[in-house]
Amino acid sequence: xKLDTSGLESAAPVWxxxxxxxxxxxxxxxxxxxxxxxxxxxxxxxxxMVKPAKGTxxxxxxxxxxxxxxxxxxxxxxxxxxxxxxxxxxxxxxxMLGTMAGGAADCQFWHRNxxxxxxxxxxxxxxxxxxxxxxxxxxxxxxxxxxxGLSVGTMIAGWDETGPGxxxxxxxxxxxxxxxxxxxxxxxxxxxxxxxxxxxDMSIEEAAELARRAIYHATxxxxxxxxxxxxxxxxxxxxxxxxxxxxGELHYKYHPVMPSTVEQEMVEVAGA
Numbered sequence: 217x218k219l220d221t222s223g224l225e226s227a228a229p230v231w232x233x234x235x236x237x238x239x240x241x242x243x244x245x246x247x248x249x250x251x252x253x254x255x256x257x258x259x260x261x262x263x264x265m266v267k268p269a270k271g272t273x274x275x276x277x278x279x280x281x282x283x284x285x286x287x288x289x290x291x292x293x294x295x296x297x298x299x300x301x302x303x304x305x306x307x308x309x310x311x312m313l314g315t316m317a318g319g320a321a322d323c324q325f326w327h328r329n330x331x332x333x334x335x336x337x338x339x340x341x342x343x344x345x346x347x348x349x350x351x352x353x354x355x356x357x358x359x360x361x362x363x364x365g366l367s368v369g370t371m372i373a374g375w376d377e378t379g380p381g382x383x384x385x386x387x388x389x390x391x392x393x394x395x396x397x398x399x400x401x402x403x404x405x406x407x408x409x410x411x412x413x414x415x416x417d418m419s420i421e422e423a424a425e426l427a428r429r430a431i432y433h434a435t436x437x438x439x440x441x442x443x444x445x446x447x448x449x450x451x452x453x454x455x456x457x458x459x460x461x462x463x464g465e466l467h468y469k470y471h472p473v474m475p476s477t478v479e480q481e482m483v484e485v486a487g488a
Contacts, residue, residue: 271440273402312374347381359389
């Protein structure tokens with residue numbers, strides 16, 4: 217199968233050019249297309265083949281004091297760790313945060329874009345946009361680009377007039393409301409810790425420790441997650457960063473080195 221581009225052919229002659237060049241201009245340019253029945257399926261498989269594997273761990277949950285958000289900071293391309301200092305929790309406005317999982321460029325761009333739209337909404341309506349409205353706005357934008365290769369898995373967490381809010385939004389246009397989410401390659405490990413230790417009536421300190429511990433255990437088991445475990449709290453007065461701990465140091469906090477006891481010490485026996 218060939219594309220016919222004869223309508224683009226120029227009729228103007230090229231004066232003083234070699235005959236090969238003239239012949240090249242006279243011939244309609246064309247290129248081979250893959251001989252497949254399902255071209256859309258072929259295109260999707262080709263995109264997946266060249267797209268490098270990505271990994272991350274992000275989580276967020278609602279408790280009685282507000283919303284706790286945590287993430288690691290490692291960016292990877294397949295087996296290659298490209299960065300250990302990526303900011304995966306993005307401040308949309310003083311009362312709303314977004315998390316980053318999937319393609320770094322896609323997530324960063326669309327979160328910045330969402331921040332602009334939220335500010336314009338605030339200026340036009342003289343009130344901050346709700347968490348529900350912001351998540352719906354992002355879901356609608358991403359849905360309009362579905363099938364075009366975007367890779368976004370994000371959580372929108374914040375505090376509005378109705379209290380704390382938490383939504384999961386992905387690049388297929390999906391949008392879920394929930395009390396706790398974890399997104400990324402390390403999420404199964406984070407869910408194990410989160411589901412075991414979660415209580416709605418936790419204090420801020422207890423919730424921060426649970427989020428930090430869940431991120432650490434995910435980075436311990438998942439090779440694509442690591443770096444720094446950042447923890448943010450969103451309350452009625454806006455968001456606040458509580459901590460940013462290197463997971464290498466957290467390892468010795470959760471697995472302290474115990475001095476080994478010698479069961480029996482070898483003693484030199486004096487000759488008889």
